[in-house]
Amino acid sequence: MASRLFGEGAEARLYTASVFGRSIAVKSREPKAYRVMELDLRLRAQRTRSEARLMQRALSLGVRVPRLIALGRFSIYMERLDGRLLKDARITVRHATQIGRALARLHNGNVVHGDFTPANIMEFGKELYIIDFGLAESSGRLEDKAIDVLLMKKALSKDVYPAFARAYASDSREGKAVMGRLAEMEKRGRYQVRTLT
Amino acid sequence: MAVLGIESSAHTFGVGIAMDGNILSNEKEMYRIGKGGMIPNKVAEFHIDNAAGVIDRALEEASIALREIECIGYTKGPGMGPCLQVGELTAKMLAARLRVPIVPVNHGIGHIEIARHFAGQNDPVVLYVSGGNSQILKIDARPYRHYKVLGETMDIGIGNMFDTFARGIGLDPAWGSTVEKAAQNGGYVELPYTVKGMDFSFTGLLTQALRLSGSVGREDLCFSLREISFSMLCETTERALMLTDSSELCVCGGVAQSQRLREMLGLVAKEHGASFGFAPNEFNADNGGMIAFVAERMHRGNYHVPIERCGILQRYRIEEAVVFG
Ligand SMILES: Nc1ncnc2c1ncn2[C@@H]1O[C@H](COP(=O)(O)OP(=O)(O)O)[C@@H](O)[C@H]1O
Ligand SMILES: [Mg+2]
Numbered sequence: 001m002a003s004r005l006f007g008e009g010a011e012a013r014l015y016t017a018s019v020f021g022r023s024i025a026v027k028s029r030e031p032k033a034y035r036v037m038e039l040d041l042r043l044r045a046q047r048t049r050s051e052a053r054l055m056q057r058a059l060s061l062g063v064r065v066p067r068l069i070a071l072g073r074f075s076i077y078m079e080r081l082d083g084r085l086l087k088d089a090r091i092t093v094r095h096a097t098q099i100g101r102a103l104a105r106l107h108n109g110n111v112v113h114g115d116f117t118p119a120n121i122m123e124f125g126k127e128l129y130i131i132d133f134g135l136a137e138s139s140g141r142l143e144d145k146a147i148d149v150l151l152m153k154k155a156l157s158k159d160v161y162p163a164f165a166r167a168y169a170s171d172s173r174e175g176k177a178v179m180g181r182l183a184e185m186e187k188r189g190r191y192q193v194r195t196l197t
Numbered sequence: 198m199a200v201l202g203i204e205s206s207a208h209t210f211g212v213g214i215a216m217d218g219n220i221l222s223n224e225k226e227m228y229r230i231g232k233g234g235m236i237p238n239k240v241a242e243f244h245i246d247n248a249a250g251v252i253d254r255a256l257e258e259a260s261i262a263l264r265e266i267e268c269i270g271y272t273k274g275p276g277m278g279p280c281l282q283v284g285e286l287t288a289k290m291l292a293a294r295l296r297v298p299i300v301p302v303n304h305g306i307g308h309i310e311i312a313r314h315f316a317g318q319n320d321p322v323v324l325y326v327s328g329g330n331s332q333i334l335k336i337d338a339r340p341y342r343h344y345k346v347l348g349e350t351m352d353i354g355i356g357n358m359f360d361t362f363a364r365g366i367g368l369d370p371a372w373g374s375t376v377e378k379a380a381q382n383g384g385y386v387e388l389p390y391t392v393k394g395m396d397f398s399f400t401g402l403l404t405q406a407l408r409l410s411g412s413v414g415r416e417d418l419c420f421s422l423r424e425i426s427f428s429m430l431c432e433t434t435e436r437a438l439m440l441t442d443s444s445e446l447c448v449c450g451g452v453a454q455s456q457r458l459r460e461m462l463g464l465v466a467k468e469h470g471a472s473f474g475f476a477p478n479e480f481n482a483d484n485g486g487m488i489a490f491v492a493e494r495m496h497r498g499n500y501h502v503p504i505e506r507c508g509i510l511q512r513y514r515i516e517e518a519v520v521f522g
């Protein structure tokens with residue numbers, strides 16, 4: 001299986017490989033030289049398992065994610081989407097609405113993404129796929145959900161944010177409460193959500 | 198002409214003298230904590246008793262006469278009220294008597310700026326780790342030049358975690374180094390590891406370590422507590438380094454004295470081709486030199502505050518402080 005490196009995140013490398021003529025993506029958690037071996041193995045294995053589990057949960061909640069093909073101890077083998085990331089695209093009202101719907105579905109199943117930005121949404125064909133469940137968690141907390149909304153809000157232009165918010169609020173079971181918590185957090189500024197803009 | 202800086206926010210009363218960006222002297226007296234912890238009024242008394250002596254020593258060491266001082270800096274906060282007040286009053290008295298301007302300094306900015314100075318860095322990602330503080334920061338130019346917090350502890354500072362643990366298992370919490378020493382021959386046991394984006398939390402780790410202290414060896418617990426907490430710092434710092442696309446990393450604050458933490462962060466920096474730096478140890482522990490250093494920059498930037506408006510701020514947030522130089 002020949003593979004080629006095509007991406008590098010804070011804790012994982014992405015390879016592409018070809019299996020039986022099919023192009024797949026491999027997300028592999030690499031060892032960190034700074035931490036002791038026992039901890040390194042524990043974290044990499046735990047997170048690989050958790051990410052795969054949450055991807056599957058997202059799928060069962062009706063959210064488009066790359067199909068899981070196989071799971072290694074430190075690697076997720078998945079369908080390779082030959083699309084483009086939304087961070088590299090002009091985000092339209094139609095996109096924003098789809099993003100809002102997808103997030104509502106995740107949250108209705110108590111999955112929070114943890115890094116919900118256009119860098120982790122891929123447009124493939126006519127559809128949007130949510131990728132990178134590396135920081136995702138199973139959580140019903142309003143605050144965690146509001147953070148997902150807030151991260152996307154910061155990344156969207158004023159023209160398309162309302163469409164995202166409307167779709168989210170109407171499809172999410174706790175849409176009102178989450179948006180209320182978001183407004184509170186923005187006002188309070190005490191627990192500041194750390195973003196880089 | 199030189200600037201005199203006074204630090205008194207916690208257990209240390211320190212005085213430093215800075216001139217043209219160099220630190221000429223850095224003298225201090227440290228209150229011995231002991232098992233009872235720190236009682237603010239007791240520590241403040243200690244500072245009062247030591248103020249005059251430490252000032253004299255700093256001047257002498259720098260070969261500077263009091264009349265050559267052109268500005269006084271002091272720690273405005275954050276810190277313990279009674280302790281901060283001693284530094285504030287001492288600074289006001291000196292400034293009034295010498296008829297020189299006075300500048301209030303943020304304690305954390307002192308730690309960071311002195312590290313950035315010794316590291317020779319411009320715009321680093323900074324890991325600031327001390328008793329009460331654990332933050333990841335970077336300079337942001339807008340709306341004014343300040344340190345923006347990219348990530349931080351969601352509960353207690355890492356130094357306090359070590360000290361509480363040491364006390365909990367009957368060790369003397371001597372400046373955090375107790376755990377480090379006991380860790381030397383330890384092995385790994387599993388304890389909670391909690392990071393969230395660029396934030397981290399230490400209470401779960403502390404609670405579990407204390408709970409296991411009856412059944413698991415002390416050395417193993419100290420080792421694991423250190424390795425796991427430092428790994429949390431490294432992971433979040435690495436994320437900040439990547440997301441900001443930075444080529445410089447520095448560490449500061451009392452816990453930056455740990456050799457192991459430096460070694461680990463050095464590996465993080467190396468992985469990303471970033472430079473890595475820190476200040477000599479006497480400037481990582483609380484000290485007056487860093488306050489003098491920052492005060493001089495503020496003085497050159499004409500950031501003087503009328504004496505009647507100089508106060509203390511126990512919860513002085515680091516983002517509120519304007520950064521010069
Ligand atoms: N299934 C996939 N198909 C195609 N590209 C992918 C796929 N998964 C990830 N990528 C690419 O790899 C990059 C990093 O993957 P991601 O899961 O976001 O890892 P990280 O946690 O390092 O951010 C993405 O930004 C995207 O460009
Ligand atoms: Mg990603």
